[in-house]
Amino acid sequence: LKHSLFLLSQPFKLCNCFKVIIGLMVKSLSFVKPLYPVTPSRPPSTVSYVERARQHRWQCSDVTFHCSEGALRQQWIQTIREQLTALTSRPKHLLVYINPHGGKQQGECIYEQKVAPLFACASISTDVIVTEHANHARDHLKTEAELKKYDGVVCVGGDGMFSEIVHGLVSRTQRENGVDQNSPEEKLVPCSLRIGIIPAGSTDCICYATVGINDPVTSALHVIVGDSQPMDVCSVHHNNTFLRYSSSLLGYGFYGDVLADSERKRWMGPARYNFSGFKTFLTHHHYEGAVSFLPATDILGTPRDKTRCRAGYVTLPNLCFCSIPEYEMGWGVVRGKFLAINAASMSCACPRSPKGLSPAAHLADGTTDLILVRKCSRFNFLRHLLRHTSKDDQFDMTFVEVHRVRRFRFTPRHWQNDSELDLRENGKQLFSQICRDHPACSCSPAYSSWNCDGEILPHAAIEVGVHCQLIKLFTRGIEEQPLFEDLANPPCAL
Ligand SMILES: Nc1ncnc2c1ncn2[C@@H]1O[C@H](COP(=O)(O)OP(=O)(O)OP(=O)(O)O)[C@@H](O)[C@H]1O
Ligand SMILES: CCCCCCCCCCCCC/C=C/[C@@H](O)[C@H](CO)NC(=O)CCCCC
Ligand SMILES: [Ca+2]
Incomplete structure (x- = not known):
């Protein structure tokens, strides 16, 4: 027995x-x-x-x-x-946040019908909070939630909701450990509570890239069996001021502009990204600036590898987060006109792009893949974008370069001082600012904004550092598919 x-x-x-x-x-x-x-x-x-x-x-x-x-x-x-x-390793008490307005606005229904019965069957007790406004979950986690009572936090929503949970948990952990988030060189303390994602958003890229499918039942079962997957988080600073954390995509230019446009069309639901994606592609704006970066030289993989980050992949101990002065010498700089500057800390795979923006990126290796797409023709840019959706290599193009880095900085060419930045911060965002070289014409604006995991960052000049394995998810990473899938689950008596 x-x-x-x-x-x-x-x-x-x-x-x-x-x-x-x-x-x-x-x-x-x-x-x-x-x-x-x-x-x-x-x-x-x-x-x-x-x-x-x-x-x-x-x-x-x-x-x-x-x-x-x-x-x-x-x-x-x-x-x-x-x-x-x-x-x-299995959780017994969970704190659950539901965004009722994410994706197709089905969050509450998905949780009640598909997830709650499974948690009950597994004898998991839950405290459920349906959020009433943006940042409700973040602020509750940051200050009020009695975290000692729980074995994990579950968010029902999309990448934006997950980002709220990350901000709440990471900020709380730093405050309790006396770490100053405003210092870009500070080593952050990892969060002890695991996070579960029940996908109910528009892109759900973190769920897709860590589980392999956006399915609420699958995600709930990974929580129940107590899976654990560490994950890198980038911190974004400007002038020694903390701005945000990012765990998937930091995108300037194309993805920043798509997001800025799509936020005004939230009423369209997930379809807003198709509309804004097409519109942004047609506008074909480029942005001038300098990207400096610290390459990750002490790791085995490269962004052009054919291998993928899969369940059980063990990262070698690495230098993880390092302070700037120590490594100042190794920095590289690329200047030019860019259609897109993307930093992918993970593959960013999602149903729109099943292998992701950087297919070989790893979830927990302390690096981010910096992808620089220089100004090129619309036709070539379309070829590059379409490769996100096919098996072809999106980096094998003369106008695209990719670097695996630990830190990077971006300075737009015409960046002047912070008075301009203050204007942006105070809500008068200068998205429509026209090119300073040709003030009377309507060519490319001087600045784009950063898309930080689907949230708009109004600052253009930023400094980014990767914090290796700062958080943990209730997943195990994407499992290798068996060669003959039919044989993987033969009828088997228990
Ligand atoms: N009760 C609420 N009312 C309004 N906004 C909310 C509420 N709760 C959370 N939010 C905000 O809604 C935004 C979008 O949520 P979410 O990420 O869940 O869906 P999405 O944007 O459709 O999906 P994705 O991020 O995967 O593209 C987040 O920025 C979050 O801060
Ligand atoms: C002519 C058009 C060609 C279209 C080419 C399609 C390429 C699709 C790549 C999709 C990559 C998504 C990366 C994930 C970003 C998430 O952190 C973020 C929050 O959910 N989502 C978006 O910004 C949503 C971004 C959606 C972009 C379309
Ligand atoms: Ca990584």
């Missing part, structure tokens, strides 16, 4: 079969059509378990046991419960 239960309650591979118990329910008789004669004193017991399906999807299945002998039945139930309680 003990041996069978051990197999049932551990992630295991046997004849390519994968089953992990998530919970046990002693069902009331009315739920089950008995196969065997049962009496009210001996109801059947149902064990729920996780099963792999196609394309990284996980699903929940049940097996119902009947046992005519009361004592043996009780022994099974007790032992399964003990085994499940002994799994310390």
Whole structure:
């Protein structure tokens, strides 16, 4: 009995079969059509378990046991419960934030119908907060939430909602440890609570790039089995002032302009990105400036590798976050006119771009892939963009270069001083400012804005540093797909 239960309650591979118990329910008789004669004193017991399906999807299945002998039945139930309680990596108490306005505005419904029943089945208790305004979750986490009560935080929403959770948790952790976020050289203290993402947004790139699919049930099951995946976070500063954290894309030029335009069309839902993407492509603005960066020379991989960041990938201990003066000598500089400057700390894969902006980027290696797309013809830029959606190499083009870096800075060519910046900060954002060289014409504006994980940063001049493994998610990274998927889950008796 003990041996069978051990197999049932551990992630295991046997004849390519994968089953992990998530919970046990002693069902009331009315739920089950008995196969065997049962009496009210001996109801059947149902064990729920996780099963792999196609394309990284996980699903929940049940097996119902009947046992005519009361004592043996009780022994099974007790032992399964003990085994499940002994799994310390599994969360028991979670704090859940739901954004009711993310994506197609289905957050509450997705949580109630698909996720809450699974958490209940796995005996996870939850405190649920439906947010009432933007930054509600961030501010609650930063100051009020009694974090000691919980084993993790779950966000139901998109990348913007995830970003709120990251800001709340990281800021709280730094404050409690006396770390000054305004200093770009400061080494930040990692957060101890894991974060779960139930995808209910428009892009959901963090979920897609860490699980392999945007599916609320799959994500909930990864939380239940207690997966853990460390993740890098970039800090963004301007003039020794902390601006924001970023865990997926920091994009200036094309992706900054797409976002600025799409924010005015939120009413369109996820389709706003198609509309603004097409419009921004047609405007074909370029931006002049200098990008200086500190290459990551002490790591094995490069952004042009054919290998991908997959579950179980172990990063070698590296220098992670390093202070500027120590490495000042190794900095490189690229000046020019750019259609896009993108920094991808992870692949940024999402349904729109299944391999992502930087397919070989790693989730937790302390680096970000800096992609510089120089001014080129519309036709060439379109070829580059379309390669985000195909298998072809988007970096194999003369006007594109990519560097794996630990830190970088961007200074726009005409950047003057902070009085201009203050104007932007105070809400009078100069997105429509025209080129200073030709004040009367309507050619490319002098500045774009940064797209920071889907939030607009009004500052153009920024300094960015990667903080290796600052947060942890309730995922295990994308699992390698079996060669013959049909053989991965043969019918397998428990
Ligand atoms: N109750 C609320 N009312 C209005 N805005 C909210 C509320 N709760 C959170 N927000 C904000 O909504 C914004 C968008 O949310 P979210 O990321 O969940 O969806 P999305 O933008 O559609 O998806 P994605 O970020 O994946 O593209 C976030 O910036 C978040 O701060
Ligand atoms: C002519 C048009 C060609 C279109 C080419 C399509 C290329 C798609 C690449 C998509 C990359 C998304 C990267 C993820 C960024 C997220 O942090 C952010 C927040 O959710 N999403 C966007 O900014 C949303 C960005 C959406 C951009 C379209
Ligand atoms: Ca990385």
